[in-house]
Amino acid sequence: MTDRHNTPSSRPSDRRRFRFGGGLRPVAGLALWVSAFAFLYGGLSVGCRAALSPAPWLSTDGVTLWLTGLWLVHVIGAAALLYGSWRDRDAPPRNEGGAAGFLERLTLTLDGIAIAAIVAIGVPILLLPPCS
Amino acid sequence: MSSPLSTADAQRSASPIARHRALEALWRDPTGWRCVAAVNHSTIGRRFILTALIFFLVGGVLAMLIRAQLATSGAGFLDSETYNQIFTMHGTLMMFLFAIPMLEGFAMYLLPKMLGARDLAYPRLGAYAYWCYLCGGLILLGGMALGLAPSSGWFMYTPLSGAQYSPGINADIWLIGITFAEISAICAGVELITSILTLRAPGMRLDRMPLFAWYVLVTAGMILIGFPPLILGSILLELERAFGLPFFEVARGGDPLLWQHLFWMFGHPEVYIIFLPAAGMVSTMIPTFARHPMVGYRWIVASIVLLAVASFGLWVHHMFTVGIPHLAQSFFSIASMLVAIPTGVQFFAWIATLWMGKPVWRLPMLYLAGFLFVFVAGGLTGVMLALVPFNWQVHDTHFVVAHMHYVLTGGLLFPLFAAVYYWMPHMTGRMPSERLGTWSFWLIFGGFNVAFLPMHLTGLLGMPRRVFAYPEGLGWDTINMVSSIGSFVMAMGVALFILDVFVHARIGRLSSRNPWGAGTLEWAMPTPAPSYNFAALPAVDDRDPLWRTPGLGGDLAGGRGALANWTPGVRETLAVDIVDGEPTHVVRLPGPSFMPFAAAMATAVFFLCVLFKLYAGAIVGAAIALTLFVVWAWRTGADDRTRITPEQSDTLLPHTHVSGTPGVWGVGLALTANGTLFAALLFGYVFLWLIAPNWPPAAFIDMSPAWFAGAAVAAVLAWFGAGRALRAEPRGRIATREQGVLVCGVGGLALAGCMAVILAGAPPAREHAYAATTSVLLGYIILHAAIGLVFSAVSWRRGRSTQHVVLTGTDLRLALIWWRYVAITALIVLAVVAGMPHVEPLR
Numbered sequence: 001m002t003d004r005h006n007t008p009s010s011r012p013s014d015r016r017r018f019r020f021g022g023g024l025r026p027v028a029g030l031a032l033w034v035s036a037f038a039f040l041y042g043g044l045s046v047g048c049r050a051a052l053s054p055a056p057w058l059s060t061d062g063v064t065l066w067l068t069g070l071w072l073v074h075v076i077g078a079a080a081l082l083y084g085s086w087r088d089r090d091a092p093p094r095n096e097g098g099a100a101g102f103l104e105r106l107t108l109t110l111d112g113i114a115i116a117a118i119v120a121i122g123v124p125i126l127l128l129p130p131c132s
Numbered sequence: 133m134s135s136p137l138s139t140a141d142a143q144r145s146a147s148p149i150a151r152h153r154a155l156e157a158l159w160r161d162p163t164g165w166r167c168v169a170a171v172n173h174s175t176i177g178r179r180f181i182l183t184a185l186i187f188f189l190v191g192g193v194l195a196m197l198i199r200a201q202l203a204t205s206g207a208g209f210l211d212s213e214t215y216n217q218i219f220t221m222h223g224t225l226m227m228f229l230f231a232i233p234m235l236e237g238f239a240m241y242l243l244p245k246m247l248g249a250r251d252l253a254y255p256r257l258g259a260y261a262y263w264c265y266l267c268g269g270l271i272l273l274g275g276m277a278l279g280l281a282p283s284s285g286w287f288m289y290t291p292l293s294g295a296q297y298s299p300g301i302n303a304d305i306w307l308i309g310i311t312f313a314e315i316s317a318i319c320a321g322v323e324l325i326t327s328i329l330t331l332r333a334p335g336m337r338l339d340r341m342p343l344f345a346w347y348v349l350v351t352a353g354m355i356l357i358g359f360p361p362l363i364l365g366s367i368l369l370e371l372e373r374a375f376g377l378p379f380f381e382v383a384r385g386g387d388p389l390l391w392q393h394l395f396w397m398f399g400h401p402e403v404y405i406i407f408l409p410a411a412g413m414v415s416t417m418i419p420t421f422a423r424h425p426m427v428g429y430r431w432i433v434a435s436i437v438l439l440a441v442a443s444f445g446l447w448v449h450h451m452f453t454v455g456i457p458h459l460a461q462s463f464f465s466i467a468s469m470l471v472a473i474p475t476g477v478q479f480f481a482w483i484a485t486l487w488m489g490k491p492v493w494r495l496p497m498l499y500l501a502g503f504l505f506v507f508v509a510g511g512l513t514g515v516m517l518a519l520v521p522f523n524w525q526v527h528d529t530h531f532v533v534a535h536m537h538y539v540l541t542g543g544l545l546f547p548l549f550a551a552v553y554y555w556m557p558h559m560t561g562r563m564p565s566e567r568l569g570t571w572s573f574w575l576i577f578g579g580f581n582v583a584f585l586p587m588h589l590t591g592l593l594g595m596p597r598r599v600f601a602y603p604e605g606l607g608w609d610t611i612n613m614v615s616s617i618g619s620f621v622m623a624m625g626v627a628l629f630i631l632d633v634f635v636h637a638r639i640g641r642l643s644s645r646n647p648w649g650a651g652t653l654e655w656a657m658p659t660p661a662p663s664y665n666f667a668a669l670p671a672v673d674d675r676d677p678l679w680r681t682p683g684l685g686g687d688l689a690g691g692r693g694a695l696a697n698w699t700p701g702v703r704e705t706l707a708v709d710i711v712d713g714e715p716t717h718v719v720r721l722p723g724p725s726f727m728p729f730a731a732a733m734a735t736a737v738f739f740l741c742v743l744f745k746l747y748a749g750a751i752v753g754a755a756i757a758l759t760l761f762v763v764w765a766w767r768t769g770a771d772d773r774t775r776i777t778p779e780q781s782d783t784l785l786p787h788t789h790v791s792g793t794p795g796v797w798g799v800g801l802a803l804t805a806n807g808t809l810f811a812a813l814l815f816g817y818v819f820l821w822l823i824a825p826n827w828p829p830a831a832f833i834d835m836s837p838a839w840f841a842g843a844a845v846a847a848v849l850a851w852f853g854a855g856r857a858l859r860a861e862p863r864g865r866i867a868t869r870e871q872g873v874l875v876c877g878v879g880g881l882a883l884a885g886c887m888a889v890i891l892a893g894a895p896p897a898r899e900h901a902y903a904a905t906t907s908v909l910l911g912y913i914i915l916h917a918a919i920g921l922v923f924s925a926v927s928w929r930r931g932r933s934t935q936h937v938v939l940t941g942t943d944l945r946l947a948l949i950w951w952r953y954v955a956i957t958a959l960i961v962l963a964v965v966a967g968m969p970h971v972e973p974l975r
Contacts, residue, residue, distance in 0.1 A: 023710065030441040037445045037463065042818075044460050049822050067459075099711045102339035102430065109434045117442070117470055124462035131457055 029114025180237025223286025248333025347412025424489025531591025575625025582618025651676025
């Protein structure tokens with residue numbers, strides 16, 4: 001064993017370990033944006049290739065309907081994430097400051113940005129014909 | 133015989149000079165011919181920087197040749213083939229062999245010093261990355277010297293780069309050389325992420341990390357996700373060129389657009405991979421000269437993350453003219469405009485920092501001002517290009533050439549030159565010349581704008597890029613002449629800059645310890661920096677520790693800090709908790725080793741044999757490389773005989789005795805890159821299925837479902853066996869552990885066998901893109917199962933070795949991570965290969 005002059009003593013078992021999923025929470029909202037992007041772009045290709053038909057009682061295009069559904073699922077997901085981080089904004093560990101509080105605030109910021117970005121990329125679905 | 137400083141008491145009372153000598157003896161790299169065994173991060177970082185500088189100079193000379201050719205209409209200075217080779221090599225050298233390796237070099241050199249560590253997490257991997265980079269670059273330069281340089285443009289569009297239109301080995305040289313260099317980048321990415329997250333000074337919480345570390349952390353993550361699509365594209369194109377497997381050839385079910393997608397999935401994030409570390413340098417330098425902490429730390433971190441993620445949603449804006457539906461174009465157009473917002477946030481944070489501080493005008497600030505101006509101009513034309521109608525008008529014209537040079541020169545060259553001046557005293561102990569530096573700045577800044585501002589105009593006038601000559605009378609002559617004059621003025625500025633740096637590195641005024649008055653930790657050490665960085669590791673309680681404790685450097689040199697004592701012959705640094713920066717264990721790092729150099733040379737043999745189509749030699753090269761990697765793994769930690777007694781268990785343990793060691797991080801991150809390659813392969817498979825003409829194929833795979841079921845069971849069995857072995861380890865159940873390894877091995881073998889049988893039932897791979905992509909998917913799993921078997925064999929053998937008893941848990945954990953990945957990807961491949969023919973009617 002090395003003699004560790006002035007080294008703080010600690011045991012790995014005593015400390016909160018970094019969890020891969022927990023560590024990625026700050027980017028969960030942006031990951032949802034990536035998912036929205038991939039599903040909308042991929043869904044457009046699949047929808048146009050499969051020539052989806054519209055529901056008879058709707059006046060809209062079938063592909064538009066399908067893409068709008070995909071988009072809304074992601075908007076709802078992003079809203080849920082944002083609500084979660086907003087609800088926890090005053091709970092520990094954020095109110096204790098430090099790195100955990102920093103990550104909580106970062107998460108809230110990125111969740112807010114993510115929902116705005118998801119809404120932004122989906123608006124053209126409502127404005128443009130899908131397959132031309 | 134023990135050294136005078138071998139006991140703890142003697143070390144504690146050692147003078148700073150004696151401490152310095154002892155630590156230098158422990159950490160310095162070998163000299164003479166043995167220097168190839170160097171692994172210290174300072175040496176490797178400097179090698180990256182110097183090698184990238186040489187590639188930059190070669191690329192710069194090529195740029196001068198291009199501008200000499202285009203200065204007048206109808207110039208006969210270069211023929212078209214030579215011109216094609218030159219512009220291809222200019223782009224290739226600057227993008228792949230200069231920009232990224234230069235920034236990696238800076239990151240490797242600086243990060244441990246900024247983070248309060250003594251080295252990076254994988255010193256040998258860093259050395260291997262360097263040798264791979266050098267070999268890849270030499271393959272490309274060698275090709276150029278022999279007149280065999282690639283000539284299809286730096287993005288190698290198919291079908292131009294295919295065997296039909298680019299016979300010979302020119303395109304192969306690009307594919308092999310770049311893939312080699314990209315392996316280097318991924319190794320560096322793995323090393324940088326692990327180091328930033330785990331090897332920091334005690335107390336350096338995430339929110340106290342220097343912003344440069346955040347930038348590099350995000351960039352390294354982008355490398356892991358951004359580079360694999362191009363590696364995959366290069367492999368597929370090489371398979372098509374060498375073996376006739378169709379991926380991009382329309383007649384046999386391929387599609388050239390697949391190459392464009394794979395290339396730009398890499399190519400657009402690449403721009404931000406280049407920009408972000410440079411912006412990190414800016415965020416480090418501006419607070420120093422503003423005499424004020426960075427404004428908006430959290431907003432900058434959020435911007436970096438947003439920029440990184442959004443950059444992966446832009447790639448199709450390079451493909452707006454290829455016939456993609458308008459709605460899809462709008463997704464990418466919006467994302468392209470969105471990305472300007474986080475860039476703007478960073479700019480406002482820099483301006484606010486200068487506004488709130490008391491700026492001092494020193495030489496690096498001149499280049500930072502140049503950066504602010506040039507990059508904003510490039511960013512604005514970027515927003516213009518994000519607009520689909522405008523993009524259609526200027527696509528493939530000199531407007532795009534001007535835009536990308538404004539972005540890359542503004543976003544990289546100016547911050548880089550500022551950084552060279554800023555950290556030159558740190559590397560050399562001497563100051564640059566303010567006068568020469570100022571002259572070189574104005575020549576570069578003026579020359580650059582004279583060269584590239586008019587190019588927007590030639591582009592708007594319709595001048596296409598990549599033409600070796602143009603007729604007179606189109607209104608392009610005078611503008612091109614002005615551009616060429618500007619480019620030569622810029623070249624003079626660059627020459628003056630290099631002269632200044634190299635001359636004053638030897639004869640410049642000696643610098644003080646912290647000549648710019650910076651707050652970051654890298655200045656808390658003597659200059660030039662010692663090989664061990666810190667005699668003792670600092671305790672950090674602020675983002676700018678040197679502003680809070682100006683005398684910190686002296687304290688550390690005197691041994692007042694963590695890990696002040698050392699074990700003779702053992703290189704150590706501290707590992708900390710990722711979030712709160714509390715020390716968790718001591719990482720023991722390897723010393724000089726010939727293994728990285730030897731492994732890189734064996735890898736080079738493999739690549740060169742593939743290049744010259746000597747496939748038997750390639751197999752030998754791969755076998756030697758694999759053997760060396762196994763020996764490398766075998767030796768890792770083998771000399772650690774430490775036994776932990778109960779009395780010692782509340783002090784910091786060596787990394788070989790705790791979970792979450794660097795090896796686990798390394799394998800996890802490498803598999804992240806690997807998984808991205810797999811995802812890109814799946815994307816290619818589905819893309820061809822949905823989009824490519826000449827589908828469906830004449831025949832689908834014809835194999836009994838029993839083989840698919842058998843392969844699935846085997847994959848799960850291998851995963852289960854690896855898990856069982858790991859669970860048995862801490863309980864000391866050796867027989868159960870060995871049974872687990874055996875089950876894992878049997879499962880892995882069965883998986884490889886079933887996949888090989890399924891592959892044999894596929895239509896011939898040369899017939900159609902369906903068969904080719906199916907074969908690659910199945911081959912991917914077979915290869916990974918084979919590597920997994922080697923993994924398990926090593927962990928099993930090390931478990932039996934008395935030398936490695938303390939490492940068995942880690943070995944088994946690594947094997948489990950690998951087999952879990954193999955099993956999941958195998959199940960996906962089986963579902964896709966078996967299921968897709970049934971959804972064919974959807975087309």
